[in-house]
Amino acid sequence: MPLKNRYGSFAQICLSTCDAGFRAVSSGESRAHPAFRDSVMGKKYRVAILIGYRRSLHTEIIRGIARYAREAKNWEYYLSGPDEEFVSSPSTVWDGLIAHPGDPSDEFLQGLHAPVVTVSGHGPVGKLPYVASDDEAIGKLVAEHFLERNFQSFAYLGDSRGEDFSLWRCKGFTQTLNVHGFACHVFEQEDVGRTTIPMRDRLAAWLEALPKPVGLMATSDNRGQCAIQICREIGLNVPEKVAVVGVDNDELVCESSMPPLSSVIQAGEQIGWEAARLLDRRMAGKRSPEKVLVPPQGIFTRRSSDILAIDDPIVSQAVLYIRAHSNQPIQVSDVLENVLVSRRSLERRFLRVLNRTPAQEIRMAHLSRAKELLVGTNIPISEVAQQAGFTQAGHLSTAFREEMGMTPTEFRHRFRRIGG
Incomplete structure (x- = not known):
């Protein structure tokens, strides 16, 4: 019995069944x-x-x-x-x-x-x-993304219709920032008829007035792409002046943005x-x-937010090295060979700028790489460990239990985005 749907195609898919009762x-x-x-x-x-x-x-x-x-x-x-x-x-x-x-x-x-x-x-x-989707968790995730990159200024661009989901994402974003002692600039929507200034012009003026550099969360990929386009038109470099993260990880929208748009991966x-x-x-x-x-599963980081808002060139150089080598079992000694300062000096700088040690930054980079491989591939856990810089699969499992409260296998089953 073929079924005609509103999209002009016929489809009938019959698969398995569940317990009756x-x-x-x-x-x-x-x-x-x-x-x-x-x-x-x-x-x-x-x-x-x-x-x-x-x-x-x-x-x-x-x-x-x-x-x-x-x-x-x-x-x-x-x-x-x-x-x-x-x-x-x-x-x-x-x-x-x-x-x-x-x-x-x-x-x-x-x-x-x-x-x-x-x-x-x-x-x-x-x-x-x-x-x-848990909209508050989405907002929290984006706030943490920018905080990890040491941003001090933050902004939120919501849905033009004031939808509830946008308000919940804003709440998760701003509350997470407030906990860390930061405020958030929110683009205020105005009712039709209250102003004669076009929305695009108001958004351009708002973006230009934001303190820079700023981490901007857009409630959707379409809004994020719009923000990037306006930034380009008014001469604001993305991500150097305005780093942008959207939501949905719509590949067509994200990859067609200039630069490509970072986005939250929905589960x-x-x-x-x-x-x-x-x-x-x-x-x-x-x-x-x-x-x-x-x-959400995480954030697919593209060029629009792939930057560190760090004014210490030594720390910036060290973090860039760590992230570029997250697929290798690097240690703090490897980082020191590339920044040419003492271990004590590097640790003091890291704590002052990022509030974490170089060893903690290396662990974060390895775990981030492992998460990407777990949700985006079907390769064995032992191979994930190797490609994420862990010398043994057991070390990866220990790190996951401590950081995530679950094993790598449990994480993959919960958040995988490929067919099972």
């Missing part, structure tokens, strides 16, 4: 669900996936749902996009649905009388149970997997949360 009704009670009996005889759950694949994040979310379905072994799902006509057909009974919030509407989904979970790259979303596959697990529990009538927030 009981369906929770609106009163909070549970009653036996037909799929429970059917599963005993081998019949599979029927689940509709109402998610269009307009963005790379949506594709990652669908991939996560597919991974859960393979693991569960008794899901049968149909990928149709937000096709209301198909899912509301009286001839079709759904055991559950996963949808993007607002498309179809919450009211429409609730009228189908089946468990529904919505998924999104930002939250909170709608009144239905949902799985979404799209993990969002999809968690959404499928949540729906699984709800279809079985099990107790389940109303929301699940998934933290």
Whole structure:
């Protein structure tokens, strides 16, 4: 039975199924669900996936749902996009649905009388149970990115419509900076009609007035690209004067920016997997949360923020050397051979400028390299350790437990962004 979606294509994807059991009704009670009996005889759950694949994040979310379905072994799902006509057909009974919030509407989904979970790259979303990105954690991550690079001035460029997710990202960004004793300049949106000055002109004036150098977080890649374009037009060098980080890691947007845009990597596959697990529990009538927030995977650092705001040339030279050799088992003695100062002098300079020692900087660089390899490749853990400058896989595991509270394998399973 081919399915026609709003994007003009026909698609029918049927994969595995999950445990059947009981369906929770609106009163909070549970009653036996037909799929429970059917599963005993081998019949599979029927689940509709109402998610269009307009963005790379949506594709990652669908991939996560597919991974859960393979693991569960008794899901049968149909990928149709937000096709209301198909899912509301009286001839079709759904055991559950996963949808993007607002498309179809919450009211429409609730009228189908089946468990529904919505998924999104930002939250909170709608009144239905949902799985979404942790927007405050996204803001915190970007703040830490700039703090590690020793920036002293910070700015936030939000969504022009004042969306809630943008406000939550701003909160995470500014609160993290406040904890470290820094303030944040936030671009204030104005209601239409309150000013005759075009938005682009106001943004240009705001960027020009910011104290430099400044670390700027944009609430999305599109906003980040816009900031870079305006900086180029008014003669502000990126990243030397304005370092920019966006959100979503949309490869097309990021790579087409000049210079290429650093961006937060959302855990799209993990969002999809968690959404499928949540729906699984709800279809079985099990107790389940109303929301699940998934933290970001990390930041894909490109030229737009690949800079150190360090006024000490010795420390700057040392850090650049460490990061350039993060794939090698370097030690502080190797760094000293390249900066030509005493160990005591280098450590004093590091503590004064960065509030950490050269040895701690080396460890950070090795761990950062390992994280990139774990989420971006399928190479064995022993190979990850070698390519991230650890002499043994055991040393990598110890460092991960101390820093992340989990093993490298657990980190890969939680945050991987490639097909499993």
